[in-house]
Amino acid sequence: MGDTWHPALFAYIAKGCAVVGNGGERIDLIGREHEKRKLRDVVERVERGHGSAAAIVGPDGVGKSALLTTAARIAQHTFAGADEAVVAMATATEAERNWPYAGLQLVLSSVVGAMGPKHLARMEPELSRLAAGLDATVDPRRVAVPLAARLSLIEAPAIVLIDDAHLLDLASQEVIGFLARRMDPYPIGIVLAGLDTDPPAPVLDGVTTILLDDLTPEHAVQLIRGRFRDVAEPVAAEIVRRLGGHPRTVIETTTELSGSQRQGQARLDRYLPVPASVRGRLVRRVDMLTPEQRFALVVAAVSEDRRVHPLVDALGGPGEEVTRWLSQEHLEVADGYFRLRSPLLGSIVWHDAGPVELTRAHTLLADAYRDLDPETAWWHEAQARLDSDDVIAEALERVARQLLGRGEFERSAAFARESVRLTTKPSPRVRRTLLAGGLAVFAGHYDEAIHLARERIRSGVPDPHGAVLALLESRARLAQSGEVPTDLIVRHAERLEHSVPDLAAQFWLVGVRGHADRAEIDQAAGYLARARTCLSGAAADTRNAYYRMAAWTSALRGRFDEVTELLSHDVDGSDVLIEADRCLRRAMIFTRLERFDDARRLLRVITEERRFGETSAVLGHAYVVAMVVDMRAGRLEAARRAANAWQRIIGAERATRGAVPAYMVRVHALMGNWRAAEECRVAAWRVARQGGDTWTSAVVHAGAGAMDLLFGRPQDAISELERARELALRHDDPSLLLVEPDFIEACVQVGVVDRARDALAVFNRRVDAVPTSWGRHTLARCRALVAGVEADEMTEELYSAAVSVCADDVSPVELARTQLHYGHWLRRAGRRTEGDGWLQRAAALIAETGAAQLAVPGELPIAARAAPAGDGPELNGMTALTNSERRIVELVAEGRRNREIAVELYISVRTVESHLGRAFRKLGVRSRAELARMIANQRRGSTVELP
Numbered sequence: 024m025g026d027t028w029h030p031a032l033f034a035y036i037a038k039g040c041a042v043v044g045n046g047g048e049r050i051d052l053i054g055r056e057h058e059k060r061k062l063r064d065v066v067e068r069v070e071r072g073h074g075s076a077a078a079i080v081g082p083d084g085v086g087k088s089a090l091l092t093t094a095a096r097i098a099q100h101t102f103a104g105a106d107e108a109v110v111a112m113a114t115a116t117e118a119e120r121n122w123p124y125a126g127l128q129l130v131l132s133s134v135v136g137a138m139g140p141k142h143l144a145r146m147e148p149e150l151s152r153l154a155a156g157l158d159a160t161v162d163p164r165r166v167a168v169p170l171a172a173r174l175s176l177i178e179a180p181a182i183v184l185i186d187d188a189h190l191l192d193l194a195s196q197e198v199i200g201f202l203a204r205r206m207d208p209y210p211i212g213i214v215l216a217g218l219d220t221d222p223p224a225p226v227l228d229g230v231t232t233i234l235l236d237d238l239t240p241e242h243a244v245q246l247i248r249g250r251f252r253d254v255a256e257p258v259a260a261e262i263v264r265r266l267g268g269h270p271r272t273v274i275e276t277t278t279e280l281s282g283s284q285r286q287g288q289a290r291l292d293r294y295l296p297v298p299a300s301v302r303g304r305l306v307r308r309v310d311m312l313t314p315e316q317r318f319a320l321v322v323a324a325v326s327e328d329r330r331v332h333p334l335v336d337a338l339g340g341p342g343e344e345v346t347r348w349l350s351q352e353h354l355e356v357a358d359g360y361f362r363l364r365s366p367l368l369g370s371i372v373w374h375d376a377g378p379v380e381l382t383r384a385h386t387l388l389a390d391a392y393r394d395l396d397p398e399t400a401w402w403h404e405a406q407a408r409l410d411s412d413d414v415i416a417e418a419l420e421r422v423a424r425q426l427l428g429r430g431e432f433e434r435s436a437a438f439a440r441e442s443v444r445l446t447t448k449p450s451p452r453v454r455r456t457l458l459a460g461g462l463a464v465f466a467g468h469y470d471e472a473i474h475l476a477r478e479r480i481r482s483g484v485p486d487p488h489g490a491v492l493a494l495l496e497s498r499a500r501l502a503q504s505g506e507v508p509t510d511l512i513v514r515h516a517e518r519l520e521h522s523v524p525d526l527a528a529q530f531w532l533v534g535v536r537g538h539a540d541r542a543e544i545d546q547a548a549g550y551l552a553r554a555r556t557c558l559s560g561a562a563a564d565t566r567n568a569y570y571r572m573a574a575w576t577s578a579l580r581g582r583f584d585e586v587t588e589l590l591s592h593d594v595d596g597s598d599v600l601i602e603a604d605r606c607l608r609r610a611m612i613f614t615r616l617e618r619f620d621d622a623r624r625l626l627r628v629i630t631e632e633r634r635f636g637e638t639s640a641v642l643g644h645a646y647v648v649a650m651v652v653d654m655r656a657g658r659l660e661a662a663r664r665a666a667n668a669w670q671r672i673i674g675a676e677r678a679t680r681g682a683v684p685a686y687m688v689r690v691h692a693l694m695g696n697w698r699a700a701e702e703c704r705v706a707a708w709r710v711a712r713q714g715g716d717t718w719t720s721a722v723v724h725a726g727a728g729a730m731d732l733l734f735g736r737p738q739d740a741i742s743e744l745e746r747a748r749e750l751a752l753r754h755d756d757p758s759l760l761l762v763e764p765d766f767i768e769a770c771v772q773v774g775v776v777d778r779a780r781d782a783l784a785v786f787n788r789r790v791d792a793v794p795t796s797w798g799r800h801t802l803a804r805c806r807a808l809v810a811g812v813e814a815d816e817m818t819e820e821l822y823s824a825a826v827s828v829c830a831d832d833v834s835p836v837e838l839a840r841t842q843l844h845y846g847h848w849l850r851r852a853g854r855r856t857e858g859d860g861w862l863q864r865a866a867a868l869i870a871e872t873g874a875a876q877l878a879v880p881g882e883l884p885i886a887a888r889a890a891p892a893g894d895g896p897e898l899n900g901m902t903a904l905t906n907s908e909r910r911i912v913e914l915v916a917e918g919r920r921n922r923e924i925a926v927e928l929y930i931s932v933r934t935v936e937s938h939l940g941r942a943f944r945k946l947g948v949r950s951r952a953e954l955a956r957m958i959a960n961q962r963r964g965s966t967v968e969l970p
Contacts, residue, residue, distance in 0.1 A: 053249060054242025055090060058233050062094040065212050066101050069180045074206025078188070078227040079216040081235030083304065084271020087216040090235070091184050094214050098182040107179035111137040115190040124157040126195030127166070134183060142179065149173050163194045167201035174202070174209045182212045189217035189224040196226035203230050237268035246270055247277050248671070255287035256671040257637050265295060266366050275301055276367075283470055286674050287639040288503070290436075290468050294324070294370045305368055309375075319349045321376045322384045324369035325406070328399060329360045333391035337384075382407045398422045405441045416445035420455050427462070427599055432636040436462040443475070452478075453488040460495040465600050467640030469503035472496075487523050490515050494526065497533045502640065505716070507537035507546075516553065524560030528569065531557070535572045539579060542718040544754065547576050564601055567593045571608050578615035581756030581793030586612060603635045610648050615759075617796055617832065619656040626652070630668070643672045647683055654690055655797075657834030659873040662690050682719045685711070688726030689761070692733045693836060695876035695910075700730050721750040725762040732765055733876045735930060737772035744769060748782075756793040757786060764801035771808050779809050796832040803828040804841040811848050822848060826861070839868035839877055878905075908942040911935055915951055916958035 061077065068075040079087045095112055102108035113133040119125040131150050138146060153170055185191070191199070203213045203226070217227050219234070238246060240263050247259040254277065266273050279296040283289040297305075312320070322337050331354075338346045353368070354361045363369045376384075389403035401418045408415060423438035439459035446452040456475050463472035476496035479489040497511040516530035531554035538547035554569055561569070574589035590612070595602065606625050613622040628634050629645040646669035653662035666687050685707035691700035704727050711719040728744035731737070744766040751760040763786045770779035783805050790798040803825035810818040822845040830838055842865035849858030869877050904912065914924045921939070925932045948954045 053246045054238045055086060055235075058090055058235065059093055059097075061233050062090065062214065063097050063101075065214060066094065066098050066182060069098075069182060069210050069212040070101055072180075072210045074209045074211045076203035076206050076213040076230050077215070077233055078230040079214065079233045079235065080219045080223070080227060082219055082269065084269060085235040085237070086270055087235060088186050090233075091186050091214060091216045094182070095184055098212075102180055102182075105179055107139040107141050109134060109137045109139075109142065109177075109179065109181035110184075111182070112184040112186070114186040115188060117190050120190055120192055123159040123192055123194045124161070124166070124198075126191030127198055128157070130183065130185060130195070130199065134181070139179075142177070145176060146173075149176065159194075161194075163197040163201070166194075167198045170198065171202055171205055174206075174211060177209060177211060180210045180212075182214065184214045184216075185226075186216050188215040188226050189220060191224075191226060193225065196224060200226040200228060200230070238270060239268060240264070243268040243270070243273055247273055248674075250274055251277055251285055253282060253674045254285045255639050255674040257639055257642075258285060258287045258291070258674075261291060262295070272301055272367060287467050287672075289470050290463075290466070294373045295367075297367055297370050297374065301367055302371060305365065305371060308365075308368065309371055312372075315345045316348060317372055318380060318384070319345045320353065320363075320369055320372045321380055322387060323349065323354070323361070323363060324373040325381065325384050325403075326388060327402060328396075329362060330395075331356055331359055331361050333388060333395060333399075334361065336391040337387035378409060382409070398425075402438065402441070405445060408445060411447045412445045413447055413451070416442045416451070416455070419445070420451070420458065423458060430599060430634065430636060432462065432465065432599075432638060436466060449484065449488065453484060453491060457491055457495055460492075460499070461600055464495075464499050464502055465603070465635075465640060466638040467502075467643070469499045472499035473503075487519070487526060490519055490523070490526055494529055494533070497530065501533060501537045505537070505541070507534055507541075509534070512550075520553075520557055524557035525562050525565050528554045528557035528561045528565050532565070532568050532572055535576065539572065539576050541716060542579065542721075542750075542754070542759065544576065544579050547572075547579075551576055563594075564597050567601075567605070571605060574612055575608055578612045579756070579759060580754070581759070581795075583616055583793075586616060599635065603629070603641050606635075607641070607644055607648060610645075610652070614648065614652050614655060615756075617655070619652050622648070622652045639672050643669055646672060650683060650690075651686060654686055655834065657836035657872050657874075659690050659694050659836070663687070663694070666690070682707070682716075682722055685719050685722035685726055688723065689729045692726070692730035693872075693874040693876055697730075697734060700726075704730070717750060721747045721760055721762075725751075725760055725765070728762065728769070729765050732769050732772075737769040740765065740769040741773060741775075752785070752789075755789070756795070756798075757789040758793070758795045758797045761797075763789075764805055767805045768808060771812050774812075776809065776812050779805075779812070783809050796829040797834065797837065800825070800829040800833040800837055800841065804837075804844065807841075807848075808844060811844075818848065835868045836872050836874045836877070839865045839872065839874060842868070843877060904942055904945060905938075908938045908945075911938045912942050912946075912954065912958065915939065916955045918955075 058079070065075045065077050079090050081087055091112070095110055098108075098110045102110065111130070111133040113130050115126050115129070119129070131153075135143065135147050135150060150173070153166070153173070157166065185199070188196070188199075199213070199215075203215070206213060213230075215227055215230065217224055222228070237243070240260070243263040244256065244259040247262060248254050248256065259277075262273055262277060266276060275298040276295055277285065279298050280291070281289065284291055309317075319338055323334060326334055335341050335346055338349070340346065350356070353364055355364055373381075385403040385407040389400050389407060392400035392403060401415065401422055405412075405415050405419055419438045419442035423435045423442060426432075426435035426438060436459065439455060439462055442455045443452060443459050446455055456478055460472040460475040463469070463475065473496055476492045476499065478484065479492040484492065493511055493515050497508045500506070500508045500511070512530045512534045516527045519527040519530070531550045534550035535547045535554065538544075538550060551569075551573055554572075558566055558569060570589050570592040574586045574593070577583075577585040577589060590609070593605065593609075595605075606628055610622040610625040613619070613625070626645050626649045629641060630649065635641045646665045650662050650665035650669065653659070653665060666683055669683055684703040687703045688700050688707065691697075691703060704723060707719060707723045707726075710716070711723055724743045724747035728740045728742075728747060731740035731743060744762055747760060747762045748766055751757065751762045754760070757763055763782060767779050767782050767786065770776070770782065786802060786805060790802045803821070807818060807821035807825045810821050822841075825841050826838070826845055842861045846858045846861035846865060849855075849861065852858075866878065869875065911924055921932050921935045924935050943949065943954070946954065946957065948957060
């Protein structure tokens with residue numbers, strides 16, 4: 024059909040898309056693969072000449088319109104090339120519901136508008152005569168029978184799609200329903216979309232039904248995160264847990280949240296807001312409730328743990344009429360727990376309830392839980408108090424600490440917040456505020472922690488209580504922005520050094536953490552020295568933190584012999600919050616020591632065992648460290664997964680911030696994903712410039728230089744790497760910033776041997792001072808590279824040593840690079856068999872690590888790429904192409920010219936032509952058009968796909 028389609032077709036498809044809304048196809052059909060397959064079956068049956076009908080039925084807002092639009096697109100694709108095929112789409116409206124046959128005329132006009140010239144000449148007069156004179160006096164059967172007879176005139180396939188079919192007038196519903204049940208002899212398909220009503224709308228009754236249920240939790244989370252870039256995955260999961268999987272409900276409720284709530288930086292309200300559109304659908308059900316029924320729903324809504332037995336007791340027992348009504352109409356019960364069938368109905372009655380009603384509900388539940396669960400009883404006692412109550416506040420603090428010890432972080436935080444609210448005495452209030460604020464920082468709710476800490480300003484809290492809250496604020500500000508709050512630290516620490524040394528030391532250690540994590544090592548060392556002067560009067564937890572941060576600073580300086588001694592003084596913390604920090608910091612230290620397996624074991628405690636819960640702050644930090652660990656260890660795919668997990672935890676909007684995109688430039692470049700590497704480079708560079716973060720800037724330049732080198736632009740690589748090298752040379756440990764080996768290699772490729780030799784001399788001295796496995800191995804490779812350029816007679820000996828130095832300890836990515844250089848040097852020296860052997864070893868490591876781009880610049884020979892005889896199937900067709908050839912073939916299939924491909928892949932036009940010629944021979948095609956057709960056919964039905 025293609026360009027010969029009637030223009031009206033596109034107008035009607037566009038109309039259907041408008042009903043769905045911007046992005047409806049992409050968003051609302053998440054998790055609807057099964058339903059799409061059913062629609063494809065309908066269309067394919069019509070293509071074979073047999074009629075078919077289906078009804079898409081479900082509650083409001085579950086993606087019916089989007090699915091119908093997808094059916095139109097399936098039909099458009101299936102009927103491509105059939106000039107007279109018809110795809111017509113119409114949408115019924117409430118305004119025309121009382122006009123007899125208005126819906127039928129709408130559908131018929133849509134069909135006529137979508138017809139090609141041949142059908143139009145034959146069918147339009149017939150349909151016009153049939154539609155003339157239709158009014159309320161005409162019996163629907165007298166319309167349906169002659170219309171069915173005219174279906175035999177349709178020869179080409181036709182698909183008619185009707186949205187909101189339940190809104191059609193009754194006469195039109197009967198006619199269309201009559202036709203839908205009699206489609207089989209004709210190449211016509213009817214797809215109807217309507218609400219699930221009882222009884223079913225006449226037009227939907229008796230038609231094969233595609234029933235749309237709520238989305239699964241997994242798909243509902245995916246839906247939210249696809250629509251809102253700033254939503255963190257834990258927040259989306261919590262929304263779905265509370266509301267279920269109704270697409271429109273979760274989307275509209277998420278819209279009502281603040282940005283900080285969506286990002287996970289502020290906690291969700293106990294009862295989520297109810298959007299006006301959602302409330303409108305439920306308001307009739309609320310208005311029909313008696314006062315007793317409304318109150319029963321309030322009691323169910325305020326129940327925290329959803330246990331059935333206390334709820335029944337609070338309502339007067341199982342024999343009460345309102346208890347039976349609630350159980351039958353609104354509860355789903357399993358294993359002694361309940362859930363509201365409509366969680367938003369519970370939110371509505373809670374929001375509408377007054378203080379007296381809420382107090383009564385909590386009081387009844389407190390009595391019901393008194394003997395069953397004293398902790399929950401205290402919670403409801405607290406909720407029933409509108410004024411302060413120090414007795415209950417003390418009980419809540421005690422419970423909060425017990426919950427913290429058991430790892431129930433969210434409940435612990437809730438109890439701690441309530442204990443602050445009910446406290447009047449200054450000293451206990453500060454202690455409880457500190458607990459609640461610490462839990463808020465732990466959960467990543469930094470705004471909440473800062474608000475709690477500034478209680479000292481609002482209430483005029485004197486020192487040392489005010490200083491304790493200032494310390495909380497300094498920690499929250501550092502965690503929120505990464506900026507060291509120097510104003511708070513210096514002002515309070517200097518004043519407290521002699522009077523409260525423990526508190527002063529804690530302030531200095533906040534500064535150590537901030538500066539060290541930005542690789543501002545001299546500033547971190549200065550703050551560490553100030554903290555050391557306060558240690559004699561410091562508590563055990565503070566001393567442990569000092570030794571931990573001292574070990575981290577020494578690891579950054581490359582003083583690894585000091586690290587083990589310092590860590591031996593860092594014993595287990597006194598609570599779980601301290602233990603989480605200890606676990607993360609030790610993983611970071613082990614990464615610097617190249618003890619990657621030890622680092623992973625610590626991180627798995629957080630990411631897999633979830634010992635510290637689902638909090639975005641701890642989990643997010645753990646995934647950042649895991650990404651660095653796996654990048655350093657040469658596990659590129661694992662690093663990519665860790666970065667993706669980090670993005671899910673904190674939300675795509677915030678994922679452009681910080682150093683993760685900067686590190687991922689190198690990872691994506693090694694994996695051959697230029698687009699992803701470039702996106703990370705742009706995002707990280709923007710953040711580095713906005714925040715004045717010199718460390719992130721250096722990591723970006725180092726990654727960008729590595730990317731240029733890998734993609735064949737050594738001159739550009741030198742420019743980027745020089746900027747990173749300026750910062751790298753300020754630090755003792757060359758492995759802190761992976762830049763010097765890339766710089767030396769780029770200089771060798773460009774031919775500036777003097778610069779390469781000078782850089783090698785500097786690198787040699789630095790590795791001698793801090794001899795990490797990475798440093799020793801890459802130094803050996805760089806020596807061989809420079810010697811090879813100068814035709815040094817020691818080159819072979821240097822290469823032979825390079826592939827052996829730390830071979831068991833260094834990243835397999837670095838080892839593969841060394842083996843590649845050695846193999847190519849041997850081939851250039853005329854020793855092809857030996858060279859191919861080393862290239863074969865490199866190819867195995869490249870396959871293992873996923874560093875596909877390493878093979879591109881020199882293009883491994885076929886002998887090095889292919890598996891040994893008997894180890895796998897013979898290469899043929901698409902499987903015979905190299906990675907470079909596949910990328911070029913894919914771009915050609917997209918319609919790119921050779922020059923455009925060369926620019927995108929950073930190679931010459933001649934290289935593109937060479938790769939394309941080899942691909943043509945392997946695939947047995949003779950033209951770009953033939954290649955494009957072959958790729959299109961494979962994408963449609965073959966199991967062979969381009970990477």
